[in-house]
Amino acid sequence: MTAQTSLTPQTLESLPTKPLDPAINRQMIAILDFGSQYSELIARRIRETNVYSEVLSYRTSAEQLRNLSPKGIILSGGPNSVYDEGAPQCDPQIWHLGIPILGVCYGMQLMVQQLGGKVERAKRGEYGKASLYIDDPTDLLTNVEDGSTMWMSHGDSCTMLPEGFEILAHTENTPRAAIAHHEKKLFGVQFHPEVVHSVGGIALIRNFVYHICECEPTWTTEVFVEESIREIRAKVGDKRVLLALSGGVDSSTLAFLLHRAIGDRLTCMFIDQGFMRKGEPERLMQIFNEQFHIPVEYVNARDRFLAQLQGITDPEEKRRRIGHEFIKVFEEESQRLGPFDYLAQGTLYPDVIESADSNVDPKTGERIAVKIKSHHNVGGLPKNLRFKLIEPLRKLFKDEVRNVARAIGLPEEIVRRHPFPGPGLAIRIIGEVTAERLNILRDADYIVRDEISKHDMYHDFWQAFAVLLPIRSVGVMGDKRTYAHPVVLRLITSEDGMTADWARVPYDLLETISNRIVNEVKGVNRVVYDITSKPPGTIEWE
The missing domain is CATH 3.30.300.10 (GMP Synthetase; Chain A, domain 3)
Structure with missing residues (x-):
């Protein structure tokens, strides 16, 4: 199976230190994030090799990683210098786990510093494209062409390597652009192989995943669908699930997946706020109710939403009012149709990384819905709606959701539908x-x-x-x-x-x-x- 965002310090602190699904550990690459704008992109590139990957906090301890047993670890880049006060540091014991590690940019510098090498401010920074000249074409750089363009973004450089490390490649300005301790399977690159500008970057990643970490391509759409259906049935049992359907690919894919898993115990609710494109509400109901026989409760709230926007010109106030009214309608209709035990949300993996909004029920340990998915950009649901959350897509990136959508039979017009803002035509x-x-x-x-x-x-x-x-x-x-x-x-x-x-x-x-x-x-x-x-x-x- 197969974004990219810059994480804030608050988000870094909230990143999980354990993976979403322990069952996948046997074929997982763990990515320790140090604030790079490319961390999600690293995860996506790994998944494009059909190997599962997750972004974890840089605070994840060596003991936690040992218990997770990933096949490999990648240390991301980041905006800091290793010598900055308060610069993020990984647990130095990770170097002794016996797990292959690849440090990218800041991750490489951190590796060098913690293992006894030296990192210094470069006389000349290196940003943008640079030609990579191969000194050792084995292991990490197998099939990476000499002189390939790689994407650089660093102001510090490694001036002395730790004991046992060798130079794999250099650029005109960076003598140690790629390094390795072959015996311990520790590797570092000063460039970003995950970005599209790095020619040969995907080959390098595949070398790390397949050759060095010895992973097998087991992360497939079919496996995900089978596991998800099994997990949904085990979690929901004979309980009822409510899903707010928007018509977008995320909520539609979730509806199809849940219906396949639990059938009539799923209730889909579509709130028509009057701001969708021409013919879309009617077409959505036709697809679900008539074509695929997935019942959807249609709620016509057009007049209510339009009344809320009378005389309003400020964009943020529009969003606030639309969100507030959506919550009111959702609450009223869920009480009418309920009771429900679970609220299904189309949360995706970038949402998991970027959001620290989830609450946990202290009695059950399960997440509680206090925030509706941003299909509608509506902010929080009332806290007295004590649904337990079910989020089957929270492991996936957007492109992976589309793969799942095709696999479970969604019409291509939904799979490839252009993104549409939650407030719709109102904005x-x-x-x-x-x-x-x-x-x-x-x-x-x-x-x-x-x-x-x-x-x-x-x-x-x-x-x-x-x-x-x-x-x-x-x-x-x-x-x-x-x-x-x-x-x-x-x-x-x-x-x-x-x-x-x-x-x-x-x-x-x-x-x-x-x-x-x-x-x-x-x-x-x-x-x-x-x-x-x-x-x-x-x-x-x-």
Whole structure:
């Protein structure tokens, strides 16, 4: 099976020191995180080799690691110098566990320092691409081509290696760019093999996982589905589960997985707040109720949500009010449909890493739902809703969820659906949200999606949508003056949503979309194209 975020000090402290599933220890690579923006990416790269990996706190002790019995350990990079006051340190006993270890950037420097070598501020830092020259093409660097480009990001360098270490590779500015103690299976690289800019980085990772750690490719979609169904049945038993369905790939995959595991003991609730795209609520109900016979309780709350936004123009206040109303509706409907023992949430592995919001029931030790999944960006549920959580997807990254979705039979239109914000069209209308503006935007947005689909380009974009501006501009239509809204087109490409670039769309496609919107959507007389990347902009306008 097969993000990337910069972790805050608070998040680092909250990282788990034991894996999510002890049963996977026999084929696990443990990643000790030191605050690198690439830690999640390391985990993803390992999983792309069909070997399970998890990000753990750098505070994980040698004893804890010994009990976990991972096949290998990776020390991530990080923003600190090993000589900074309070710089994160790993338990020095990990070097004596007999488990293969790979230190990346800061992780390599920490290895060198703790084992008796020397790390000093480099006369010249090394950032960006650098050519890697191989001195020892065995073990870690097998099949890594001499002169390969690697991604560097460091201000310190190792000036003296610990006893028993050898140089594997160098760059023009870094004499010790890759090192090894072959007998103890301790390795270090000053570059980041996990990033896409590092040519040969995946080969290096595969060498570590397969050759050095002797892992087998047992982390597959099929294995995950089988284990999840077995775990769900064992945990839920004859109890009932409630799932707030949003229509996105995460909650839809979870619904299919739970239904396969427990059948009618699952209740799906879809709250229609009136801010979804044209035809989506109807299509969602058709897919679940009619096509796959998974019952969904439909709750029409459009008028309630629209009333909450009357006169509101501040984006954060919009989100707050939508979230608050969602909680109220959810609470009312869950009491009507209940009682339920479990609340299912589409929590993903990045959520586990980034969030310290989970509470634990002191009596049972189980997590308690005090926060609804950010499908809806709604903040916390009332604490008196004492559901126990069931989160079958919390081991997975987004791309792995899509693999599971395909494996259990979700329609491709859900699997590859463009990301959609929880507040929906409400934050793609700049300013006050009204029924009239929703209708305008819904029609314009439909044309965007319709045309990119007709041009067989839907999957070329990370997202493609329209934004409605609250201003009006002068136009001429049919020899008459018009005074109507402009619509902004936002078509972007991205790998993970963390960064994004505006799409270089063929002019004839832009022309077709513009002509259709102006001619078919009443209230619009101008179409503009947003050519701002992220950063400095964001994907959404609010």
